[in-house]
Amino acid sequence: MIDVIVVARQMEARDIATLFLARPDGSPLPAFGAGSHIDVHLPNGLVRQYSLCNPPGERQSYQIGVLRDPASRGGSQAVHDLLKPGERLRIGEPRNLFPLEERAGRSLLFAGGIGITPILCMAERLAQLGADFALHYCARSAERAAFVGRLRGSMFADRVHLHFDDGESGQRLDAARLLAGPDDDTHLYVCGPNGFMSHVLDTAQSLGWAEGRLHREYFAAPVQAESASDAFEIQLASSGQVFRVPTDKSVVQVLDEAGVCIPVSCEQGICGTCLTRVLDGVPEHRDLFMTDDERARNDQFTPCCSRARSARLLLDL
Numbered sequence: 073m074i075d076v077i078v079v080a081r082q083m084e085a086r087d088i089a090t091l092f093l094a095r096p097d098g099s100p101l102p103a104f105g106a107g108s109h110i111d112v113h114l115p116n117g118l119v120r121q122y123s124l125c126n127p128p129g130e131r132q133s134y135q136i137g138v139l140r141d142p143a144s145r146g147g148s149q150a151v152h153d154l155l156k157p158g159e160r161l162r163i164g165e166p167r168n169l170f171p172l173e174e175r176a177g178r179s180l181l182f183a184g185g186i187g188i189t190p191i192l193c194m195a196e197r198l199a200q201l202g203a204d205f206a207l208h209y210c211a212r213s214a215e216r217a218a219f220v221g222r223l224r225g226s227m228f229a230d231r232v233h234l235h236f237d238d239g240e241s242g243q244r245l246d247a248a249r250l251l252a253g254p255d256d257d258t259h260l261y262v263c264g265p266n267g268f269m270s271h272v273l274d275t276a277q278s279l280g281w282a283e284g285r286l287h288r289e290y291f292a293a294p295v296q297a298e299s300a301s302d303a304f305e306i307q308l309a310s311s312g313q314v315f316r317v318p319t320d321k322s323v324v325q326v327l328d329e330a331g332v333c334i335p336v337s338c339e340q341g342i343c344g345t346c347l348t349r350v351l352d353g354v355p356e357h358r359d360l361f362m363t364d365d366e367r368a369r370n371d372q373f374t375p376c377c378s379r380a381r382s383a384r385l386l387l388d389l
């Protein structure tokens with residue numbers, strides 16, 4: 073955990089604030105790679121993940137961009153309402169679950185709305201490397217698009233393509249055209265609202281993109297259509313203890329009540345913090361973190377949200 077202070081804050085676009093966080097004594101923060109995020113411990117007790125949108129290499133402060141979300145579960149409202157300059161808070165060290173494949177022959181970056189935050193950092197890193205890339209940034213309107221001035225003033229402005237929902241039809245995102253003819257040396261990065269991500273990723277998959285060249289970062293898990301599965305049991309390999317997981321509780325909650333603490337962060341199956349090895353039994357995966365291949369192996373699961381298809385799971389705990 074790192075103690076920081078909000079050293080500056082500005083409105084970047086309608087409903088989007090950027091905050092600069094620095095150590096109180098001004099000493100450098102840990103280095104981070106493009107695509108990294110930090111856990112932000114908010115004054116109301118919530119922990120939320122925000123991507124770093126600094127130019128890569130900066131260590132005097134971390135910059136995060138936060139959309140005030142009317143459907144907020146309390147995180148984005150707290151950032152907008154409570155985090156003013158001078159406010160002290162704690163953050164986690166940067167973690168990168170959305171890393172760049174820096175040696176790719178070409179990179180395509182697709183951002184929707186506030187999904188621009190990690191993508192911006194990636195574009196700046198690729199430009200620094202002299203790599204071949206293009207950035208497609210979709211927003212509802214120009215007034216809701218953050219960092220447009222920074223993008224237009226960058227040395228890679230000619231590779232930035234802006235697509236506004238309320239703009240001329242000719243400038244709208246045509247994912248099928250942009251993703252046609254995938255080759256083995258191009259990687260695709262997507263971040264934004266779930267509908268945007270599904271559209272881009274489904275298009276890529278239907279055009280034959282290999283899963284290993286698709287990179288994604290979700291902000292929130294889609295609402296699960298399926299209801300909670302039946303109750304099941306979990307057994308701890310170390311002690312042999314068995315616990316029943318009822319339909320209305322997660323594995324993490326059940327274990328927490330029994331004094332077994334599993335570290336969590338997003339509690340939605342997005343971040344992978346709670347990933348736990350499964351030694352026997354079949355999980356019902358409800359996360360967005362693992363790849364299809366990883367899920368099919370059934371040797372790990374995310375106990376914050378995933379459940380079980382078998383009557384019992386033996387956990388490496």
Ligand code: FES
Nearest residue numbers: 337339341344376
């Ligand atoms: S806490 Fe984030 S995936 Fe479980």
